[in-house]
Amino acid sequence: MPDSPAAQPLAPKPTDLEIKDASLIFSSVWQELEANFGRSELRFPKEIILLGGAPGAGKGTNTDFIKKTRMLTCAPIVVSALLDSPEARALKNAGNMVGDREVVNLILRALLKPEYRDGVILDGFPRTKVQVECLKLLVDKMQALRREFYSTPLGIHFRQPTIHIMVLFVDEREAVARQLKRGRETRVHNEEVARTGIGEPLEDRPTDHDEALARRRYRxxxxxxxxxxxxxxxxxxxxxxNAQGPVEEVEQNILRELEYQSTLELDPRTVDRLRGIPVASELIVHARQELVKRLDGYAFEHAELFARVVAFIEKKIIPIVLRHAISGVAQINAEEAVLDDPLALAILIDVFSERGYHAVVDIHRIEVPEQVDLKTGQIRCRTKKVYRIQIRFQGSEIRRG
Structure with missing residues (x-):
């Protein structure tokens, strides 16, 4: 009986030659950018929203809502679309990721496009610790460029960067269920496109049809x-x-998280200049209490003027307001002398506010000719003041049909 063939030695495990040092990766990419574009053209977006999340968490579903919330008009940069080479597709289909240098290089070049200057959503970055460090190095470079060009004519192109990290999270069970559901819906859609020739086929990921691959992708x-x-x-x-719930609930979670915060987004010089102007949300906190205090003050400290203004409202304004109950908007022109007192206008506005109306008063001055000097042709005029009062309130809804 012939001897069994000698056991073949195991092939050596291929060495992972990819550089894992973030500073080396970033420096290499940055040097290429400077050589290709020049420092003064390295103009990155003012706002970058880095959208990450578990597979099936709804990044694509919620992107348009995030864009609308932040008033962004450009399409998002989707890392998976940037990395659309055959090698990258093979890695993604197996539930793996592509190399960090390729990712960083493509992303930085994409961010330099003019359409992203005001802001952009970056979907799928960073995904590794190396990419995280490269992101930090990028922001450091953006700050350095801002300091370099701060007092130059190019300073407007290097604004205070605002970086948001937005993570949509679902648990493993939900992530797997959503991936498999997406796979079923994608196949139905693509079959319909193939049958009718109408529409565009969607990307059909192998991980959306294999529970084991879907779980691996989540892990x-x-x-x-x-x-x-x-x-x-x-x-x-x-x-x-928290993206576990229905779309409407997730949208509310996003809204709460992305409320505008000027001190985080504006240049410090701008914040200092605006500091003396109260924020509306702070102004209204005690608005009702302040209104009550003012009205009581009018009644006790300016009783006569208060009574005259209230009488004017009852006799001259309310009859007109009643005739506009359907539209909810009434315009009144008045020349009453009582309104010449600035305090009377404040009383009028506060009275309507207390009653649930919105009142606006505009003083219109008209020059009325009174006398003409026949020798010089000079015309002497008197100033006639007309108070234009606009009253707005919730009108009546009339059923039609």
Whole structure:
């Protein structure tokens, strides 16, 4: 009986030659950018929303809503679309990710496009700790460029950067269920497109049809991307969005997280200049109490004027308002002498506010000729003041049909 063939030695495991040093990766990419574009043309977006999340968390579903909330008009930069080479597709289909240098290089070049200058959503970055460090290095460079060009004519192109990290999160069970559901819906859609020739086919991911691959994709996210995103909590504006519920609930969560905060987004010089003007939300906190205090003050300290203004409202304004109950808008022109007192106008506005109306008063001055000097032709005029009062309130809804 012939001897069994000798056992073949195991082939050596290929060495991972990809550079894992973030500073080396970033420096290499940055040097290429400077060589290709020049420092003065490295103009990155004012606002970058880094949208990350578990597979199936709804990044694509919620992107348009986030754009609308932040008033962004450009399409998002989707990392998976940037990395659309055959090699990248093979890695993604297996639930893996592509190399960090390729990702960073493509993203930085995309961010330099003019359409993204005011702001952009970046979907799917960062996903690794190396990419996180490259992001920090990018923001450092953006700040350095801003300082460099701050007092030059180019300063307007290097504004205070605002970086948001937005993480949509669902648990593994929900993530897998959503991926498989998306796979079923994609196949139905693509079959309909193939049958009718109408519409465009959607990307059909192998991970959306295999539960094991879907679970692996989620676990890759948890093991690699989740920790990377969490590490940015202390560095940038971090928004954790519970995406487990229905779309409407997720949208409300996003709204609460992205409320405008001027001190975080404006240049410090702008903030200092605006500091003396109260914020509307702060102004209205005690508005009702202040209104009550003013009205009581009018009644006790300016009783006669208060009575005259109230009488004017009852006799001259309310009859006109009643005739506009359907539209909810009444315009009144008045020349009453009582309104010549500035305090009377304040009383009028406050009285209507207390009654649930919105009152606006505009003083219109008209020059009325009174006398003509026949020798010089000079015309002497008197100033006639007309108080234009607009009253708005909730009108009546009339059923039609």
């Amino acid at each position: 890759v996210f948890k093991e690699q991307t989740w920790d990377a995103l969490q590490s940015l909590r202390e560095t940038f504006h971090y928004h954790f969005i």
